[in-house]
Amino acid sequence: xxxxxxxxxxxxxxxxxxxxxxxxxxxxxxxxxxxxxxxxxxxxxxxxxxxxxxxxxxxxxxxxxxxxxxxxxxxxxxxxxxxxxxxxxxxxxxxxxxxxxxxxxxxxxxxxxxxxxxxxxxxxxxxxxxxxxxxxxxxxxxxxxxxxxxxxxxxxxxxxxxxxxxxxxxxxxxxxxxxxxxxxxxxxxxxxxxxxxxxxxxxxxxxxxxxxxxxxxxxxxxxxxxxxxxxxxxxxxxxxxxxxxxxxxxxxxxxxxxxxxxxxxxxxxxxxxxxxxxxxxxxxxxxxxxxxxxxxxxxxxxxxxxxxxxxxxxxxxxxxxxxxxxxxxxxxxxxxxxxxxxxxxxxxxxxxxxxxxxxxxxxxxxxxxxxxxxxxxxxxxxxxxxxxxxxxxxxxxxxxxxxxxxxxxxxxxxxxxxxxxxxxxxxxxxxxxxxxxxxxxxxxxxxxxxxxxxxxxxxxxxxxxxxxxxxxxxxxxxxxxxxxxxxxxxxxxxxxxxxxxxxxxxxxxxxxxxxxxxxxxxxxxxxxxxxxxxxxxxxxxxxxxxxxxxxxxxxxxxxxxxxxxxxxxxxxx
Numbered sequence: 219x220x221x222x223x224x225x226x227x228x229x230x231x232x233x234x235x236x237x238x239x240x241x242x243x244x245x246x247x248x249x250x251x252x253x254x255x256x257x258x259x260x261x262x263x264x265x266x267x268x269x270x271x272x273x274x275x276x277x278x279x280x281x282x283x284x285x286x287x288x289x290x291x292x293x294x295x296x297x298x299x300x301x302x303x304x305x306x307x308x309x310x311x312x313x314x315x316x317x318x319x320x321x322x323x324x325x326x327x328x329x330x331x332x333x334x335x336x337x338x339x340x341x342x343x344x345x346x347x348x349x350x351x352x353x354x355x356x357x358x359x360x361x362x363x364x365x366x367x368x369x370x371x372x373x374x375x376x377x378x379x380x381x382x383x384x385x386x387x388x389x390x391x392x393x394x395x396x397x398x399x400x401x402x403x404x405x406x407x408x409x410x411x412x413x414x415x416x417x418x419x420x421x422x423x424x425x426x427x428x429x430x431x432x433x434x435x436x437x438x439x440x441x442x443x444x445x446x447x448x449x450x451x452x453x454x455x456x457x458x459x460x461x462x463x464x465x466x467x468x469x470x471x472x473x474x475x476x477x478x479x480x481x482x483x484x485x486x487x488x489x490x491x492x493x494x495x496x497x498x499x500x501x502x503x504x505x506x507x508x509x510x511x512x513x514x515x516x517x518x519x520x521x522x523x524x525x526x527x528x529x530x531x532x533x534x535x536x537x538x539x540x541x542x543x544x545x546x547x548x549x550x551x552x553x554x555x556x557x558x559x560x561x562x563x564x565x566x567x568x569x570x571x572x573x574x575x576x577x578x579x580x581x582x583x584x585x586x587x588x589x590x591x592x593x594x595x596x597x598x599x600x601x602x603x604x605x606x607x608x609x610x611x612x613x614x615x616x617x618x619x620x621x622x623x624x625x626x627x628x629x630x631x632x633x634x635x636x637x638x639x640x641x642x643x644x645x646x647x648x649x650x651x652x653x654x655x656x657x658x659x660x661x662x663x664x665x666x667x668x669x670x671x672x673x674x675x676x677x678x679x680x681x682x683x684x685x686x687x688x689x690x691x692x693x694x695x696x697x698x699x700x701x702x703x704x705x706x707x708x709x710x711x712x713x714x715x716x717x718x719x720x721x722x723x724x725x726x727x728x729x730x731x732x733x734x735x736x737x738x739x740x741x742x743x744x745x746x747x748x749x750x751x752x753x754x755x756x757x758x759x760x761x762x763x764x765x766x767x768x769x770x771x772x773x774x775x776x777x778x779x780x781x782x783x784x785x786x787x788x789x790x791x
Contacts, residue, residue, distance in 0.1 A: 247358050249294060474494075548575075580739065593742070655702060
């Protein structure tokens with residue numbers, strides 16, 4: 219491996235593996251030398267056994283070559299074990315970092331829904347076993363073989379050197395001819411896979427609206443583009459691989475012929491055996507280069523994966539360790555907040571200014587596309603602010619370490635996503651399973667009886683994306699997850715959009731119950747049922763704050779413009 223940037227994070231991750239790689243190179247050198255044992259055995263049998271007619275000599279030579287084979291196999295096993303251990307160490311060192319960087323990329327909308335980064339890590343990790351890398355490890359033996367050929371005969375040495383230069387020229391032309399097509403083919407393959415992933419995630423929408431044929435045609439177009447580029451790259455690589463084999467075969471015969479010519483001219487010391495040894499050593503000089511050319515596709519894939527990982531880790535640097543903060547109590551302040559999607563310069567919300575005391579409930583209302591969802595994401599620290607701050611007990615929620623803050627925060631996004639696992643695991647946020655708290659959260663949202671009716675109760679596997687649950691049940695599980703552990707600050711984005719009347723009532727009761735314990739709530743809603751438990755209201759329109767204040771005052775100010783059912787809620791409150 220030859221990383222272009224030795225100071226990069228990925229290169230630094232490789233540094234601890236160097237002792238194992240150096241030992242593997244040492245074993246490879248010995249293995250390459252032992253690979254000459256069959257040739258040495260043949261020559262010794264010809265020189266000693268045939269002339270002496272000694273069975274004992276034949277037996278000893280046979281025993282020695284068998285022992286060489288055994289040692290070679292043992293060393294290959296040890297080398298493989300070293301490289302496997304290095305691969306595991308690399309994965310242990312990088313997998314969490316790459317996963318975290320990929321996770322941050324999703325949050326910042328700088329990555330699509332593909333798991334390409336993990337595939338790239340797999341490519342880098344598996345390159346430790348690639349024949350091309352093993353061939354490079356055997357390069358020292360090639361140099362030793364070249365020196366020995368020069369010792370046998372300068373004519374043979376210079377001929378072998380010319381062959382090596384020719385092989386390197388083939389490798390260089392192979393690089394020039396195939397690098398860009400292979401990179402384009404890889405990019406096309408990634409694009410086709412990402413498109414397929416996105417289409418499968420939207421399978422229900424596609425089926426319901428008859429989109430399958432059109433989407434399939436679009437995917438096929440991308441797939442055909444990838445296959446065409448791959449075929450073009452493979453044709454070029456195949457041509458140069460054939461040239462590499464030709465050079466290797468021709469040079470083997472040329473060295474043998476030159477040896478014979480020198481022998482006929484009495485210019486070769488050592489007789490016929492040196493002629494054969496020179497030819498064999500010439501093959502050892504050219505073999506590593508030929509192997510690299512043959513495996514060039516995997517080399518290009520490795521380089522592409524390495525470059526993408528370097529770019530990802532550079533774009534998503536590890537978070538600085540933050541100073542531990544005391545547990546929050548739920549005091550929320552929003553100071554002149556202006557924000558938009560990460561990487562975009564156009565603000566979605568602007569001028570948001572509000573404050574909530576612990577135990578207060580804020581209802582955020584407004585038409586669609588008014589910025590409520592963006593505000594929800596800002597309140598839990600998902601996106602950075604363009605200007606202004608969101609503070610919880612005086613601390614910036616965006617910079618607060620989420621593993622530390624998380625247990626005190628509940629969040630229900632507009633689109634509820636559940637993970638494959640049991641109902642209990644999803645409610646407990648896949649942390650330490652406290653069944654008392656799990657059941658308490660389920661009871662808060664009126665889900666306990668429904669869960670008990672499932673085949674395995676709380677241990678029922680919900681399947682991929684919560685497929686075994688209805689939309690309302692998934693939303694209630696998401697609510698229970700948000701309320702698990704009685705957090706001090708909860709943000710709910712359209713929590714009752716999929717709830718029936720009973721679920722709606724259970725939600726209002728849950729908010730009222732936790733409110734008594736001091737939990738601060740911010741609820742984005744289109745429905746009026748939540749207004750009965752709200753202390754304050756925020757009206758948003760076109761991303762801006764139109765009104766904020768006590769619920770009754772806001773409702774009174776809006777009363778002439780509101781429909782009768784809102785007035786009824788206000789009167790009941």
